[in-house]
Amino acid sequence: MNAVVVMGVAGCGKSSLGAALAKARGWAYIEGDAFHAPASIAKMRAGIALDDADRAGWLDELGRQLQQHPDGVVLACSALKRAYRERLRAARPDLGFVFIEISRELALARVAARAAQHLFPASLVDSQFAALESPLGEPGVLGVPADQAAEAQLQQALAWLAPNKENEHE
Secondary structure, eight states: OOEEEEEOSTTSOHHHHHHHHHHHHTOEEEEGGGGSOHHHHHHHHTTOOOOHHHHHHHHHHHHHHHHTOTTOEEEEOOOOSHHHHHHHHHHOTTEEEEEEEOOHHHHHHHHHHHGGGOSOOGGGHHHHHHHOOOOBTBTTEEEEETTSOHHHHHHHHHHHHOTTSTTTTO
16 A cells, blocks of 8 residues: 555644654645635635535545555545545555544634644534544544644554565654
8 A cells, every 4th residue: 555545633743643644754735725726725714614515626636646646645635434435446556544633622622732733623523523424434544633643643644555575664
């Protein structure tokens, strides 16, 4: 597997883990939020949750972005619903998912703490949990706890990506 989506609700730490994982593997990194349409960004800033129609073009573009990096890529993307993950898998069949599991309380605290620097307001955290369809049990999915240290998350993801290659990431 040389393509991974680091996923979860807002505030779980997908951008941080995604960037660290891409760096550790020497892969390209894609920040999914950078590809939202201007209208979607305006909706989120106004505290309006995105719907499936808002996300359709975004997911298509993310699929194209994944295809542009055949030698390895990490995408940070919420990928909240199974249908969204299936669209991404259709674009990149070798795709795996690292799901960062987080409590509502911790997500709210993290999003509120970064509110000034981010397009996503804390008022939308509940909508993310409402939309979330856990990927646990789907093939090619690793779950990691959001309250685990960042380095431990990274090591867990690296070990999952290289199960038969001892010490590859050391």
